[in-house]
Amino acid sequence: MKWFIASDLHGSAYYCEKLIEAYKREQADKILLLGDILYHGPRNDLPQGHAPKEVIAMLNEMEKDILCVRGNCDTEVDQMVLHFPVLADYAILTAGKRMIFATHGHVYNNKNLPPLHKGDILLHGHTHVPACEEYDGYMYLNPGSVSIPKENSPHSYMIFDGEGFVWKNLDGEVFMQKVFY
Numbered sequence: 251m252k253w254f255i256a257s258d259l260h261g262s263a264y265y266c267e268k269l270i271e272a273y274k275r276e277q278a279d280k281i282l283l284l285g286d287i288l289y290h291g292p293r294n295d296l297p298q299g300h301a302p303k304e305v306i307a308m309l310n311e312m313e314k315d316i317l318c319v320r321g322n323c324d325t326e327v328d329q330m331v332l333h334f335p336v337l338a339d340y341a342i343l344t345a346g347k348r349m350i351f352a353t354h355g356h357v358y359n360n361k362n363l364p365p366l367h368k369g370d371i372l373l374h375g376h377t378h379v380p381a382c383e384e385y386d387g388y389m390y391l392n393p394g395s396v397s398i399p400k401e402n403s404p405h406s407y408m409i410f411d412g413e414g415f416v417w418k419n420l421d422g423e424v425f426m427q428k429v430f431y
């Protein structure tokens with residue numbers, strides 16, 4: 251299965267359109283959203299094209315394609331308007347014998363690890379900075395942010411095809427990759 255992984259949309263209809271265009275271009279099977287879907291949060295400026303109601307409509311049209319975990323800006327009110335589950339704190343995926351612990355990053359992160367075995371992957375957004383780092387036997391991966399990238403990183407997403415991860419900007423240009431097999 252080919253996964254399209256993105257995080258930190260923060261209510262931007264402009265970047266939601268670009269995300270959907272990239273998803274279709276990639277011909278992925280599913281989208282994994284790592285939280286912060288509608289609200290921009292008090293620490294961030296409004297992203298370009300901030301229009302949460304438009305984001306709701308666009309994502310609800312794709313509800314069967316979306317798996318989502320809760321971000322620190324996501325609430326029960328968001329679940330009332332989104333047609334796919336958004337309140338799970340984490341999701342578990344597999345890559346061969348590796349467990350992928352997918353979460354937003356505000357609770358479980360490198361300073362507060364979930365239960366991981368050697369070789370497992372901690373996948374989260376929240377920082378708005380793409381990452382691929384090894385720590386004490388596990389990998390930490392981050393797709394960056396679709397709408398509000400930080401530290402001069404691109405507006406980005408990841409592709410996971412079961413064998414590795416590829417980071418791309420919203421135009422589809424590869425800027426980082428990690429192959430496992």
